[in-house]
Amino acid sequence: MPAEHVAPRAGSGQEDHLLANLLHFARLLRGVGFQVSVSQLSDLAEALTLVDIAQRADFYYTTRAFLVHNPDERETFDRAFDLFWRGLLEHSRLQLGRRALHATSLKPAQPPLSRQPPLIAGTYQADEPPLGVPETQPDIEVPPTYSPWEILRHKDFAAFTDEELALAGQVIEDITWRVSQRRTRRQIRVAKRTSRLHLPDTVRRSLRLQGEIVDLAYTRPKAKPRPLVVICDISGSMERYSRVLLRLMHALQHTGQPVEAFVFGTRLTRITPALRHKDVDTAVREVAEAVLDWSGGTRIGESLKTFNYRWGRRVLRRGALALIISDGWDRGDLALLKQEIARLRRSVQRLLWLNPLLGTPDYQPLAQGMQTVLPYVDDFLPARDLASLGRLASRLASL
Amino acid sequence: MFESIDAVQQALYQQRYICDRALATVVFLATKLGKPLFLEGEAGVGKTEVAKVLAAVLDTRLIRLQCYEGLDVHNAVYEWAYARQILHLRILEASHASREQLEHDLYSPEFLLARPLLQAIQHNGHQAPVLLIDEIDRADEEFESFLLELLSDFQITIPEIGTLRAARPPLVVITSNRTREVHDALKRRCLYHWIDYPSFDTEYQIVRLKVPEAADRLARQVTAVAQALRQADLYKPPGIAETLDWASALVAMGRTELDEAALNDTLGVLLKYQEDVQRIQGAMARELARQAHAR
Numbered sequence: 001m002p003a004e005h006v007a008p009r010a011g012s013g014q015e016d017h018l019l020a021n022l023l024h025f026a027r028l029l030r031g032v033g034f035q036v037s038v039s040q041l042s043d044l045a046e047a048l049t050l051v052d053i054a055q056r057a058d059f060y061y062t063t064r065a066f067l068v069h070n071p072d073e074r075e076t077f078d079r080a081f082d083l084f085w086r087g088l089l090e091h092s093r094l095q096l097g098r099r100a101l102h103a104t105s106l107k108p109a110q111p112p113l114s115r116q117p118p119l120i121a122g123t124y125q126a127d128e129p130p131l132g133v134p135e136t137q138p139d140i141e142v143p144p145t146y147s148p149w150e151i152l153r154h155k156d157f158a159a160f161t162d163e164e165l166a167l168a169g170q171v172i173e174d175i176t177w178r179v180s181q182r183r184t185r186r187q188i189r190v191a192k193r194t195s196r197l198h199l200p201d202t203v204r205r206s207l208r209l210q211g212e213i214v215d216l217a218y219t220r221p222k223a224k225p226r227p228l229v230v231i232c233d234i235s236g237s238m239e240r241y242s243r244v245l246l247r248l249m250h251a252l253q254h255t256g257q258p259v260e261a262f263v264f265g266t267r268l269t270r271i272t273p274a275l276r277h278k279d280v281d282t283a284v285r286e287v288a289e290a291v292l293d294w295s296g297g298t299r300i301g302e303s304l305k306t307f308n309y310r311w312g313r314r315v316l317r318r319g320a321l322a323l324i325i326s327d328g329w330d331r332g333d334l335a336l337l338k339q340e341i342a343r344l345r346r347s348v349q350r351l352l353w354l355n356p357l358l359g360t361p362d363y364q365p366l367a368q369g370m371q372t373v374l375p376y377v378d379d380f381l382p383a384r385d386l387a388s389l390g391r392l393a394s395r396l397a398s399l
Numbered sequence: 400m401f402e403s404i405d406a407v408q409q410a411l412y413q414q415r416y417i418c419d420r421a422l423a424t425v426v427f428l429a430t431k432l433g434k435p436l437f438l439e440g441e442a443g444v445g446k447t448e449v450a451k452v453l454a455a456v457l458d459t460r461l462i463r464l465q466c467y468e469g470l471d472v473h474n475a476v477y478e479w480a481y482a483r484q485i486l487h488l489r490i491l492e493a494s495h496a497s498r499e500q501l502e503h504d505l506y507s508p509e510f511l512l513a514r515p516l517l518q519a520i521q522h523n524g525h526q527a528p529v530l531l532i533d534e535i536d537r538a539d540e541e542f543e544s545f546l547l548e549l550l551s552d553f554q555i556t557i558p559e560i561g562t563l564r565a566a567r568p569p570l571v572v573i574t575s576n577r578t579r580e581v582h583d584a585l586k587r588r589c590l591y592h593w594i595d596y597p598s599f600d601t602e603y604q605i606v607r608l609k610v611p612e613a614a615d616r617l618a619r620q621v622t623a624v625a626q627a628l629r630q631a632d633l634y635k636p637p638g639i640a641e642t643l644d645w646a647s648a649l650v651a652m653g654r655t656e657l658d659e660a661a662l663n664d665t666l667g668v669l670l671k672y673q674e675d676v677q678r679i680q681g682a683m684a685r686e687l688a689r690q691a692h693a694r
Contacts, residue, residue: 035583037587040587043432043434046432047428047431047432050427050428050431050432051404051424051427051428057420057421057424058404058420058424061420061421061424061425062424062428064421065424065425065428065590065591065592066590066591068591069583069586069587069591070580070586071439071577071593074593184468184469184539185467185468185469186468186469186471186539186541187469187471199481200473200478200479200481202481203479203481203484203485203488203505206485206488207498207501207502207505208498210492210495210496210498210501211488211489211491211492211501213485213488308634309632309634313578314577314578314579314580315579317578317579318468339674343634343674
């Protein structure tokens, strides 16, 4: 970074120059996926008057503290910083520079997790159904029940035509996906008599009666849906099912409950950001772009290990449910698989495994991978037709 | 307050905290601009320590709010002393006071229990306090939104009393272990800094500074093993806190040098998961001890 680019000398002309450069730099960052607000920039400009910006390091650390909010963004930021402030980019050639930036295979920064919409949407508010028992039995029946649907309900996903697939997608979206709840430590006020008094309100009410305590106020713990993590196999042997299963994951993602989604073949990819698109086809397209190992081999153990090490502690919080979808055909290391499934089992409230092959009349879970994991699985469920997904929905709501 | 980034580094060093230029820069800016500091990093890299040391350097009070699930206004901001209020009511009953009088008496500052955030607002020392909001990732998302509001104007409204405003806005340090992603809106209001594991040289200096009883050779070996373990495939690599605990443990055992037996015996101080201990015990431990010996 040549000093003359940024170091303001006495006149204000140089400061304008710096500000202009900051604006261009911000534009470059936005181009690679950063969110940079005007107020951040003006704060940054103020901060830069406090440090000696002729010192490259101080200039860099200050800029970074204002514009980077996530360790995953740092690498992209560093590259953009180097490119820009080294003077490779004159502002007149910004466009060119941006292309150069992409040419150096600079991937857009992953949208940070925190930019997600709030995890808990309007489904459960103050007056929620009591813990564990949903007030009304969730509507898990696949809605229309006349005969073409009846046939479709029990048709193996693998045999779906594109048209049927679109219909099935609709049905999956229409299923009421609810994840069972857990008690949190947060207390909410209730009208009904419970075992716990709400003292602030009790005292306040007593004032109406000249301090006589007659009218008692109560609280009970607030319930929240359990976080759900879905890890889906997209290797060759699952190919015929993955197009439906992606729609299932999309539907789960859009229930307003905390859901994290991953897919794996030989390596694990987090697809939660891609699935966030409202339109299912756009979402599926994005997933396809994000995933590099479609329909290849399977290494369940390796993938679970990546999950456990990189994501486990972040997404498996507070009584989470893990849902793995795979046929268990594993070409990887079985000892590793055993070790990692055991670790996963210890980190979650409940481990569910969906197998598309389960439910075919003559299927026995003989695949070695399946044999290895079965002892650690709480619920082993089929996922080969719409009817079985309906059963999954009721299972998730009742755990 | 600090004159320059160098001054920050020196002042923290005098409190036996070694920080790199990047961290010193954000601390300097936080004190100058009055912006909260958001420190993220793996467990045991010295995030909380920053706040403690800052309070010592600035010679002011450290107010700490440890976050946990279910943390609410009553535990974070203020609460009325209900039991005492009820007792007081009983006493007043005899006097046949009016309802207004009762209310006035009961909701006076006398019955107000200030929790950390209110304490930080009410602080009236000669220096602004350091407010440490520790492990924010453990609190609920609802609490983050509340905090966002507080951090923007440093005032708290108590319906029965009125609005309280900080005479000197506290220097806020928020830490997160990143067990979940904290909302961007909160981070944007702060100066964000990710604390990495230190280099060998830095960690060695830290060990020397914090565990001065450890022989120079032992300090080198301990640091080398900790550094190597961070490269190994572990579920939870040791943080600086573990390195320091380990050095102290070895000193307590009367060691001036590391060998394989000592390493195997004390692995539990460094590693907190059984799988990790199993992986390192045996051949790996032998190799680590051999490499450490070369230091």
